Amino acid sequence: MSDAPVLRMESVRKTFGDSVVLRDVDLQVAPHTVTALIGASGSGKSTLLRCANLLEEIDDGAIWLDGEEITDPRADQDAVRRRIGVVFQAYNLFPHMTVLDNITLAPRRVHGVARAEAEERARELLERLGLGDKADAYPDRLSGGQQQRVAIVRALAVRPRLLLLDEITAALDPELVGEVLTVVRDLKGEGMTMVLATHEMGFARDVADQVCFLDGGVVLERGTAEQVFGDPRQERTRRFLRRIVEAGRL
Amino acid sequence: MTVTKDESGQEGADGQGDMPAGAPAGAHGYTPSGRRLERERYKRARARRAIAIAALSTLVTAVVLYMVVVSAPGWERTKETFFDGQYAREAFPKVLEGLWLNVRLLLICGVLVLVLGMLIAVARTLPGPVFFPLRALAAAYTDFFRGLPLIINLMIVVFGVPALRLQGVTVDPVLLGGTALTLTYSAYVAEVFRAGIESVHPSQRAAARSLGLTNRQALRYVVLPQAVRRQVPPLLNDLVSLQKDTGLVSIGGAIDAVRASDIIAQRSLNYTPYIVAGLVFVALTIPMTRFTDWVTARMDRRRAQGGSV
Numbered sequence: 001m002s003d004a005p006v007l008r009m010e011s012v013r014k015t016f017g018d019s020v021v022l023r024d025v026d027l028q029v030a031p032h033t034v035t036a037l038i039g040a041s042g043s044g045k046s047t048l049l050r051c052a053n054l055l056e057e058i059d060d061g062a063i064w065l066d067g068e069e070i071t072d073p074r075a076d077q078d079a080v081r082r083r084i085g086v087v088f089q090a091y092n093l094f095p096h097m098t099v100l101d102n103i104t105l106a107p108r109r110v111h112g113v114a115r116a117e118a119e120e121r122a123r124e125l126l127e128r129l130g131l132g133d134k135a136d137a138y139p140d141r142l143s144g145g146q147q148q149r150v151a152i153v154r155a156l157a158v159r160p161r162l163l164l165l166d167e168i169t170a171a172l173d174p175e176l177v178g179e180v181l182t183v184v185r186d187l188k189g190e191g192m193t194m195v196l197a198t199h200e201m202g203f204a205r206d207v208a209d210q211v212c213f214l215d216g217g218v219v220l221e222r223g224t225a226e227q228v229f230g231d232p233r234q235e236r237t238r239r240f241l242r243r244i245v246e247a248g249r250l
Numbered sequence: 251m252t253v254t255k256d257e258s259g260q261e262g263a264d265g266q267g268d269m270p271a272g273a274p275a276g277a278h279g280y281t282p283s284g285r286r287l288e289r290e291r292y293k294r295a296r297a298r299r300a301i302a303i304a305a306l307s308t309l310v311t312a313v314v315l316y317m318v319v320v321s322a323p324g325w326e327r328t329k330e331t332f333f334d335g336q337y338a339r340e341a342f343p344k345v346l347e348g349l350w351l352n353v354r355l356l357l358i359c360g361v362l363v364l365v366l367g368m369l370i371a372v373a374r375t376l377p378g379p380v381f382f383p384l385r386a387l388a389a390a391y392t393d394f395f396r397g398l399p400l401i402i403n404l405m406i407v408v409f410g411v412p413a414l415r416l417q418g419v420t421v422d423p424v425l426l427g428g429t430a431l432t433l434t435y436s437a438y439v440a441e442v443f444r445a446g447i448e449s450v451h452p453s454q455r456a457a458a459r460s461l462g463l464t465n466r467q468a469l470r471y472v473v474l475p476q477a478v479r480r481q482v483p484p485l486l487n488d489l490v491s492l493q494k495d496t497g498l499v500s501i502g503g504a505i506d507a508v509r510a511s512d513i514i515a516q517r518s519l520n521y522t523p524y525i526v527a528g529l530v531f532v533a534l535t536i537p538m539t540r541f542t543d544w545v546t547a548r549m550d551r552r553r554a555q556g557g558s559v
Contacts, residue, residue, distance in 0.1 A: 053460050055456055055459065055460060078459075078462055078463075078464050079462075081459060081461070081462045082462030084460070085461075086457075086460040086461075088453065088456075088457060090453060092453045092454060092456065092457035093457075094454065094457070094458075094472055094476075095476065096475045096476050096479060105458075105461065105463070105471060105472075106461035106462055106463060109463060109467055109471060110461065110462040110463055110467070111462075154461070155461075158461065158462060
């Protein structure tokens with residue numbers, strides 16, 4: 001039971017007009033594991049995450065969350081999203097709210113948590129991520145790394161079953177990447193189930209239990225980090241990794 | 251002429267001179283280089299020149315305008331008819347009395363317009379087939395009332411409704427005039443709100459939805475607050491416009507500032523009261539316009555600082 005996948009995708013297809021972004025994707029994410037999606041820009045990593053959270057409607061195939069098919073049109077989409085946390089590349093904090101209000105909005109309005117309780121938990125999380133003094137600041141007063149950590153706290157505040165991280169360090173200055181990745185590493189230590197799309201190959205290798213290489217709308221190669229990075233079977237994976245190495249990113 | 255030039259020059263120099271004068275005190279052992287002093291001298295001279303040119307051209311323009319008006323063949327008659335001090339003194343208190351009605355109309359219609367405009371804008375963004383009739387109705391409403399000239403709208407409502415002789419429906423020209431103003435202006439304001447809603451980036455809605463907020467919650471807590479904030483300058487602009495258009499309710503006979511001046515003008519065959527009423531309206535809108543400018547400038551500054559609100 002405990003090994004039943006948190007997230008399962010089967011033959012997922014997603015097109016935008018004429019372009020087929022996801023052709024035939026299968027994916028299984030076991031509880032308390034980290035899955036890294038790697039691949040060139042436009043290979044469908046972000047789309048896959050958006051489909052998993054029902055921000056995009058898939059054309060074909062099916063997705064299950066904890067054994068429940070969420071792509072069934074009769075499923076309650078709001079209820080599904082309540083169980084999944086998402087962190088975006090561009091943070092997407094609400095600029096008109098303080099950090100604390102950003103974090104407590106969903107617990108209070110969606111989960112009916114009392115304000116005092118929601119704020120207490122928010123402050124606790126902020127403290128843990130080294131943002132204790134930022135609770136009353138507005139997002140535009142924070143650095144990119146701080147904003148992204150707030151976005152992670154916001155996603156965690158509703159105690160999600162699954163956390164989706166979409167290129168969360170891609171918009172950050174290099175010296176700020178570390179502070180965000182440390183948070184992800186800590187979350188893995190606490191047993192959070194995560195799927196992350198990333199260009200940080202060193203990090204993916206380090207933190208991921210499962211690595212999926214997306215190419216041409218399919219998962220071309222999957223395995224443990226050692227397998228995919230150390231001994232890729234597919235020629236295309238090898239070429240992709242070689243380019244990454246040449247760019248000095250691995 | 252010479253005095254203006256000298257004084258302005260001095261002021262310009264003071265403004266420019268503040269920085270180097272204060273610099274040695276604060277900076278640690280910093281003395282402005284000769285290069286900097288030379289540059290500042292040049293800038294001061296340039297500022298003096300600019301002010302002198304502006305003063306001269308303003309003066310010339312004013313003199314020319316004055317000559318043209320005064321030398322017009324009908325000037326003497328016009329002066330008597332439009333700028334008579336006696337009638338101005340008589341009209342001023344009456345106009346002010348009438349203005350109180352305009353102010354009340356502005357306040358009440360302003361609130362109604364904002365509420366109605368917001369409801370229409372939200373109605374236009376409601377998703378799903380259930381709300382199709384509401385969306386279509388809201389779209390038709392804004393199309394119709396933005397296209398209908400306000401004066402015609404006023405005449406239809408102010409004269410047409412009483413002609414129906416409906417039981418329990420008011421014939422008060424003030425209430426009916428206010429209704430007509432609200433109908434037209436809520437259509438404009440609805441479009442302002444809708445533009446605001448659409449200007450909020452879709453990623454904000456995506457972030458809200460991904461937190462589990464329903465569509466309605468995302469609209470209420472995330473999209474609308476940002477939309478309204480952004481649209482404050484155009485909304486204030488519409489309110490300034492509404493403020494002066496309250497003068498149009500006078501067509502139904504309500505005694506507002508315009509009608510008050512009209513009564514005196516009709517009796518005395520002198521148009522000075524109109525000038526008085528016009529100037530009073532301008533005086534009333536200026537604070538609001540300046541406030542709008544101030545708010546806009548403040549928001550631009552915040553945006554320039556990297557805030558995204």
